[in-house]
Amino acid sequence: MGAGHTHRLYRHGDSPVHGLPPHTKLAATFAFVIVVVSTPREAMWAFGLYALLLATVACAARIPAGFLLGRLLIEVPFVAFAVLMPFVAQGERVEVLGMSLSVNGLWGAWNVLAKGTLGVAASVLLASTTELRELLLGLQRLKLPPLLVQIASFMIRYGDVIADEMRRMRIARESRGFEARGVRHWGVLAKSAGALFIRSYERGERVHLAMVSRGYAGSMPVIDEVTASRAQWSYALALPCAALVICLLGWVL
């Protein structure tokens, strides 16, 4: 679906991975992440194998490595603090390049970095092979509370509308000679934010009116039913199952 309506993370294609029903992909990604975080951090080889598994999926989905690595940068601010751990953690210390680092901290940093990167890579793969709209259908199918799915769906629909409204308000401000330059101007910005909130709230009321007028009675009608065959499920779950074997070996060896 959706010529033109693609979010920035999505990469159009018709690989076998793109073709899988969204809920199987969601379940597989979630299970994979759970397995990865339950792996003992000392089993470094296991994380290598996980990365290999994801690379296989990326290959099957025909996602170029450059695209995937670029998207992985999102992780940087979140793992930045992991880099600090070897310096601040307590316990036994080792000398590396003339710096005294904590062994525990090094393990901790490795743990965060490896598991974080694998989790983000799995999510990036999911996002680049599944359209936003499909993700919502998948969540709905996986019985996420309908209210949450509806909120997410309205966010997608009205994000641009509200951003546009915000842009018009900024232009109106600037047309009257206002430019936010410092703390003294925060008051004006706060008032704009308040006005935007009220406008959005009122729009919400009007949208609700339009929904009620077309027979809305508390739950969204099911328009697209997503279904998955047994083969599609087993195909999707091959990833977390393979990961589970690695994880178990990691604990045993």
Place this chain on the structure above:
Amino acid sequence: MTASLDVSGLAYAYPDGHQALFGVDFSVARGERVALLGPNGAGKTTLVLHLNGILTGGTGKVTVAGLPVDRRNMAEVRRRVGIVFQDPDDQLFMPTVREDVAFGPAAAGMKGTELEGCVDRALALVGMAEFKDRPPHHLSFGQRRRVAVATVLAMEPEILVLDEPSSNLDPASRRELADILRSLDVTVLMVTHDLPYALELCPRALILSDGVIAADGPTAGLLSDDELMRAHRLELPFGFDPRSVSASG
């Protein structure tokens, strides 16, 4: 034949005490196209919200094709009265055009190929079939207004109620919408300030002023009555003379 819409003695005061309607009476026959004119604050929107039971609790009665608007008939009434709101961004709330048009019928329990057929038919009526899988915010304003009309047509309504259908449309989109409305075989109640548009599309007009129907008659006749127009703050655009334009049916 029963009228598509029958309103009698409708009065309504908002919870804050502001009285918007003081006994409104009118009737619209099946297949008619009627314009509802009136200055700002005349109670037009309040009246519209009574037609499908969003507002209730005043006195008076509204019936749609013989069906009284009350709690028991609400679902059926909302299917029969299709309201197209002024801002299409309020009306189009689903991620794609197709899902939006399907919303009403699906809420009424339609499914599968029947639902698809219904969506295709409604979009074809407004000439938007090729935009089926597009998200509403990637369409032009005129296209969004047409899709908004389709969302309502998909429910096969008895009466189409349009709130300011020509607002914010450029002349070409305005004409396209007029062509579409003329081609539909459905009763239309059009709430508008756009008097030439009312004259173009609706042979009959009502003037709502201060919460009552102040005039009811052929649109050309009402618009030519300078005194009546002045009394209800209605003004024709500069240079427009209703007597020199022949209304099309």
